[in-house]
Amino acid sequence: MATRLRLLDDAAWVSVNDERAVGTSEVWPVAETFCSCELAWLVVEAFVDVGVNGRRVEARPHGHCLNCGESGTAPWLPVGKVTDDGFRLVEGVRR
Amino acid sequence: MPTDVEQWKDEVYGNEIREHLFRFAEEGWDAIPEEEEDAWFERFKWWGLYHQRKGQESYFMMRIGTPNGVLEPGQLRTVAEVADEYARGPVDNPEFGAAYCDWTTRQSIQLHWIKLEDVPDIFEKLESNGLTTQQACGDSWRNIVGCPVAGKDTHEHVDAWPVAEELHETFKGNDDYSNLPRKWKVSVTGCDQGCGQGDINDLAFEPAEKDGELGFNVRIGGGLARKEPRFARDVDIWVPEEKVTDIAGAATELFHDHGDREDRYNARIKFLVDEWGADKVRRVLQEDYVDWELESAGDDLRDQYTYNAGGHEHGDHVGVHEQPDGNYYVGLNVLVGRQGVDDVYELADLADEYGSGEVRLTQRQNVIVTDIPEEDLDDFLAADLLDDYSPDPHPFMRGSIACTGTEYCSLSIVETKNRQVRYARWLKENVDVPDGVTDFHIHLSGCTASCAQPQIADVSLRGMKTRKDGEPVEALDVGLGGGLGENPQFAEWVEMRVPADEVPGYIQNLLATYEDEREGEETFREFIQRQDEDALQALADPEETDYEDPYMHNTKMTWYPYADEDDMGSSPAPTNGDGEPISADD
Numbered sequence: 101m102a103t104r105l106r107l108l109d110d111a112a113w114v115s116v117n118d119e120r121a122v123g124t125s126e127v128w129p130v131a132e133t134f135c136s137c138e139l140a141w142l143v144v145e146a147f148v149d150v151g152v153n154g155r156r157v158e159a160r161p162h163g164h165c166l167n168c169g170e171s172g173t174a175p176w177l178p179v180g181k182v183t184d185d186g187f188r189l190v191e192g193v194r195r
Numbered sequence: 196m197p198t199d200v201e202q203w204k205d206e207v208y209g210n211e212i213r214e215h216l217f218r219f220a221e222e223g224w225d226a227i228p229e230e231e232e233d234a235w236f237e238r239f240k241w242w243g244l245y246h247q248r249k250g251q252e253s254y255f256m257m258r259i260g261t262p263n264g265v266l267e268p269g270q271l272r273t274v275a276e277v278a279d280e281y282a283r284g285p286v287d288n289p290e291f292g293a294a295y296c297d298w299t300t301r302q303s304i305q306l307h308w309i310k311l312e313d314v315p316d317i318f319e320k321l322e323s324n325g326l327t328t329q330q331a332c333g334d335s336w337r338n339i340v341g342c343p344v345a346g347k348d349t350h351e352h353v354d355a356w357p358v359a360e361e362l363h364e365t366f367k368g369n370d371d372y373s374n375l376p377r378k379w380k381v382s383v384t385g386c387d388q389g390c391g392q393g394d395i396n397d398l399a400f401e402p403a404e405k406d407g408e409l410g411f412n413v414r415i416g417g418g419l420a421r422k423e424p425r426f427a428r429d430v431d432i433w434v435p436e437e438k439v440t441d442i443a444g445a446a447t448e449l450f451h452d453h454g455d456r457e458d459r460y461n462a463r464i465k466f467l468v469d470e471w472g473a474d475k476v477r478r479v480l481q482e483d484y485v486d487w488e489l490e491s492a493g494d495d496l497r498d499q500y501t502y503n504a505g506g507h508e509h510g511d512h513v514g515v516h517e518q519p520d521g522n523y524y525v526g527l528n529v530l531v532g533r534q535g536v537d538d539v540y541e542l543a544d545l546a547d548e549y550g551s552g553e554v555r556l557t558q559r560q561n562v563i564v565t566d567i568p569e570e571d572l573d574d575f576l577a578a579d580l581l582d583d584y585s586p587d588p589h590p591f592m593r594g595s596i597a598c599t600g601t602e603y604c605s606l607s608i609v610e611t612k613n614r615q616v617r618y619a620r621w622l623k624e625n626v627d628v629p630d631g632v633t634d635f636h637i638h639l640s641g642c643t644a645s646c647a648q649p650q651i652a653d654v655s656l657r658g659m660k661t662r663k664d665g666e667p668v669e670a671l672d673v674g675l676g677g678g679l680g681e682n683p684q685f686a687e688w689v690e691m692r693v694p695a696d697e698v699p700g701y702i703q704n705l706l707a708t709y710e711d712e713r714e715g716e717e718t719f720r721e722f723i724q725r726q727d728e729d730a731l732q733a734l735a736d737p738e739e740t741d742y743e744d745p746y747m748h749n750t751k752m753t754w755y756p757y758a759d760e761d762d763m764g765s766s767p768a769p770t771n772g773d774g775e776p777i778s779a780d781d
């Protein structure tokens with residue numbers, strides 16, 4: 101089944117199969133890839149893109165790290181997984 | 196590739212949305228196919244309906260556009276009746292009760308918790324009283340703003356009200372202009388105070404004289420959103436009053452043809468003006484869009500502008516003011532622009548009893564009762580309602596503006612209106628007003644869309660998150676020193692990610708520094724302007740005080756921030772036309 105992905109509300113939400121799945125203002129723990137912190141605390145200010153990689157739904161969030169202040173657009177990070185029972189959000193550290 | 200929104204608009208947009216809206220209203224919320232919801236919600240905006248955020252499915256914000264903020268006699272009562280009957284949600288707001296009206300920074304009205312099923316009845320009631328929600332949102336000519344006291348103002352040079360009216364009549368519901376690349380915000384100023392706030396609109400008309408004739412200079416490309424604020428650019432065009440509609444049509448067509456439809460974040464005309472420069476905008480208008488020789492800009496009145504200009508003069512319409520006809524208008528302060536419905540009824544009664552029944556809305560979220568004869572003024576001013584909506588408010592009350600925020604808005608990062616009410620009260624109780632300061636502008640926006648116009652305030656607050664004691668909490672970025680006037684200035688962002696409960700302490704410290712270090716009569720804006728970057732940082736520190744903030748947790752993740760059971764799972768939404776929960780069909 102195709103997964104419908106979209107950015108809504110001026111890129112404040114990632115929508116997966118017509119449900120708002122993840123929004124801005126969340127704080128994501130991100131391993132290594134965002135700034136020089138080992139674990140970045142990324143405040144998501146907007147989403148730049150959303151895509152699917154196998155069963156993994158990914159997004160590129162724009163924001164800044166609460167530890168070091170570095171701001172920018174992160175590489176593709178997981179948002180969740182499409183399973184046979186529907187869509188499940190990722191929890192914990194993103195990498 | 197065209198964006199989703201452009202595709203949806205290609206299929207159905209503009210006036211024709213109405214029949215679909217009415218069909219869904221008839222069939223009920225459930226009739227909208229789930230995979231089409233986002234497309235329909237995008238389209239419904241054109242008819243003033245904005246779907247509320249996650250957790251509030253099936254409920255809509257409804258915006259009524261009142262050109263220039265003018266509510267003709269009787270119309271305010273209609274608005275109150277609609278709010279009373281249809282704008283009641285499952286849970287009360289702790290500050291404002293069960294039903295209320297929001298007066299917005301673009302002189303419009305917002306009601307919440309509107310059910311799709313009620314839309315036809317609401318439209319009938321509004322329209323039979325001369326009101327409409329048409330083009331209040333969406334990619335179209337939005338509500339036209341201007342001097343709220345146009346036609347009733349001793350400062351006026353051109354009566355802007357008939358001009359705004361003609362624009363409204365020409366461009367509302369006009370199929371030629373109904374599908375623009377993005378929103379299109381127009382302002383008409385007729386006075387020497389600059390209260391139309393043209394500088395922050397896509398298209399601005401400002402009074403100017405050319406060869407002894409009064410008309411308007413044209414500016415294009417203002418806007419505040421997305422961390423890309425711009426003041427409207429001077430395109431060196433003057434038009435006489437009778438050419439305003441023609442040049443407005445020409446500018447709109449230029450936007451229609453050249454605005455970026457591939458990228459909504461680059462679509463506002465401010466970005467086209469960035470790319471082209473004012474000269475090219477003028478040249479293309481001349482070559483492709485008008486059939487007369489454009490005149491160069493005339494002498495404007497900008498050096499006289501006092502509105503939000505940072506001086507000691509009041510930059511608003513609050514208070515008692517004489518009209519040219521000898522009657523008076525009285526501007527009343529509405530804290531954060533929200534008024535409980537009983538108070539709105541009472542306001543309508545007072546306007547009938549003492550004035551002409553007309554009420555006007557300002558771009559500072561306040562209301563104005565016009566046409567009060569001098570002999571009735573004292574009785575009007577003694578009315579009980581004015582205890583809560585004062586014509587002579589405390590400076591911190593007077594200057595407080597807040598947008599919708601996480602209560603209803605899906606873009607928001609933080610709670611706004613109720614927080615700003617608490618800020619204003621705390622500041623009033625605890626902070627000394629520096630000598631000579633009569634209004635101190637504090638504008639709070641929940642996100643970078645900047646609906647509360649934070650960048651043109653003394654203190655700009657913008658929703659953010661931070662970590663405090665290990666927990667994510669709601670926070671605000673703080674900017675300083677913005678305002679309009681002859682030389683408008685956006686606020687400088689000075690303190691980032693201040694936990695929301697430390698902001699009142701920050702403002703207290705900031706004002707103490709200002710009081711200590713200001714030179715003579717220096718205004719707050721002048722004081723901020725002479726600081727360099729390091730000095731700005733050093734002005735004050737955020738600080739916890741006895742101010743308490745009940746909204747520090749992630750209000751965006753609640754279904755409604757003020758519900759006792761506020762987690763998403765406790766939401767009754769979506770509901771049917773009777774407000775009863777519809778079980779999820781999965």
Ligand code: HEM
Pocket residue numbers: 110245256297298299300301305377378380395396417418419420421463597598599603604605606644645646647648
């Ligand atoms: C559900 C509530 C609302 C939503 C979803 C919303 C959405 C937006 C968005 C997306 C923008 C950015 C526009 C752009 O760059 O094209 C914006 C700007 C703006 N909105 Fe709102 N808005 C809401 C409520 C309000 C309210 C309550 C007011 C007035 C109090 C308001 C007045 C404005 C103003 C003045 C601007 C910024 C100026 C500009 O860039 O031109 N909006 N809004």
Ligand code: SF4
Pocket residue numbers: 598599600601604605606607608640641642643644645646647
């Ligand atoms: S500024 Fe942001 S949070 Fe506030 S109403 Fe506008 S879009 Fe919503």
Ligand SMILES: [Zn+2]
Pocket residue numbers: 135136137139140141165166167168169170
């Ligand atoms: Zn970091």
